[in-house]
Amino acid sequence: MKATGIIVEYNPFHNGHLHHLQQTRIKTNNDIVIAVMSGNFLQRGEPALVDKWTRSKMAIASGVDLVIELPYAFATAQASDFAKGAIFLLDALKCSSFCFGSEEGSLEAFQQTYSLLSTKKDEYNTAIANYIKKGISYPKALNEAYNDISKASTDRLVDLSKPNNILGYHYVQAANLLNSNIKPETIQRVVANFHDDANNNETIASATGIRKLLFEGQKISEVNAFMPSPSLEGLKDWESIYFSFGSWEKFYPTLRIFILRSSKEKLAQIAEITEGMENAIWKAAKTHTNFESFMQQIKSKRFTWTRIQRMLTHIYTDFTWDQLRDIDLPTYIRPLSMNKKGQAYLQSIKKDLQLPLISRVAASKNDKQLQLDIKAADLYYLGLQSSFGQSMVGSDFRTAPIIQE
Incomplete structure (x- = not known):
């Protein structure tokens, strides 16, 4: 079996994610799709809408074969380290390719952008430092320096002011810096941009738009058009237990x-x-x-x-x-959910894995990165401020990887 990887947060899983997943299968023609997914805290520095177990079940129910947790230290990191951790895990899981959504949609543009910035690394870093001295934010300094460097190029380059393009660039960069043989692919993002509000005339909305509706007090039925039925049911089940969402x-x-x-x-x-x-x-x-x-x-x-x-x-x-x-690269592989195909794939590569496979945390609780994951999970449930949330403290020790039919 051949596997392709995707890097996700699924906060929550919506129709745009379903499109990405379906197009990934078509583009790569691989047997298995593995998602490396952030845990209970996310790259934008916020609590997840619902916990990692619920989001992983949404993913499997909609067609992902195996969901692996991206450790807290990488899931909450700046884009380059977020990408490094995720690509490292997909490489460790023997994926032959990974596929990401982008506003650009052209892999050639990402490769040429990486080549340009690698060739002009010193000039680029100097420009970044000069812009930071002017008092602007690091991301804006990166973009301004990039615009300066790219002016003279005749190649097709990526617009690095777009959020998914930024992540895509760092995925390609990480694969190169890790000397990975994993092949990148990209699919153009459709309809809704990363931060767009939900539009009732469309069937695809950004996760940001969906969360905004829910935080404004809209009923889950109001986001019905934007999400597959397993995701809607997952949100309903969550709300019936915890009465609110993570924010x-x-x-x-x-x-x-x-x-x-x-x-x-x-x-x-x-x-x-x-x-x-x-x-x-x-x-x-x-x-x-x-x-x-x-x-x-x-x-x-x-x-x-x-x-x-x-x-x-x-x-x-x-x-x-x-x-x-003290943290460089992920030190383990931790499955959250899988279907039978994902389980069979994991069994087939288990003996060749270079990282420990953690199914139950009690056996590996001394790993420093895993300790962070366990603590982050417990604090997430306490933050929900409900008796049900409090009862979930320690659940990482009690919860085995979920196997769905």
């Missing part, structure tokens, strides 16, 4: 306690917190009782909303600079 507004009271019980010196040791942001965060937590007003006080031109949210995620999980610097 920073829901988690903020707990986050606020964690901030205010820390000293500013302790906050400065948390991963991604730099340039005195610990002072702004602590001061805002003293006065603001809701997340939106808290964020409005601490946002700045220097740091993107996403970067600040990642700081807050790391405060919430107590993930420090020392821990971050």
Whole structure:
């Protein structure tokens, strides 16, 4: 059996994801699709709408064969490290290819962009540093430097101001830097862009648009047109148990306690917190009782909303600079859900895996990365502020990989 990989968050799984999955099967013509999926906290620095187990079941019910968890340290990282962790795991799982959605839709453009930036690496890095000195955010500095470097090129290049193009570039970059034989493929994103609101005249909406509807108090039936039935049922089941969805507004009271019980010196040791942001965060937590007003006080031109949210995620999980610097690549493969085909594939490659395969965390709980995953899962359920959420603390020890027919 040949496998292709996809890198996902499925927050939640919607019709655009289904399109990507179906087109991936057509484009690669492989037997198995493996998804490396973020756990309970995501790359944009926010809690997942529903937990990793629920999202993995949505994925399997809609056609993915095997879902593997991307460890917390990579799932909540900047784009380059997020991509590195995910591609490393897909390579370790013997995937012959990986396929990502992009606004660009042309693999040649990604390859030529990687070639350009590799060739002009020193010039590119110097330009980035110069823009950062002007006080703009790191992502904006990257884009400005890229625009400068690319002006003289006649090749077809990727627009790196687009969110999926940025991730796609880093996937291609990671595969090259890891000297992987895994072959990249891309599929053009259709209808809804990454941050677009949901449009009732369409059947595809962004995950951002779907979440916005739910957070605004819309009933799950209002997102019916944008999601496959297994995803809708998953959301309904979740809401019937937990009564609400994961969000920073829901988690903020707990986050606020964690901030205010820390000293500013302790906050400065948390991963991604730099340039005195610990002072702004602590001061805002003293006065603001809701997340939106808290964020409005601490946002700045220097740091993107996403970067600040990642700081807050790391405060919430107590993930420090020392821990971050101690992590290079994923140290295990952890399945969350699979169907019979995915199970058979995993069995067929099990003896050749270079990483330990973790089905039950109790046997490998001393792994530092796994400890982070377990803690992040427990804190996620506590953040839901429900008795059912509290009962889920420790569930990583009790939950085996889900096998669906």
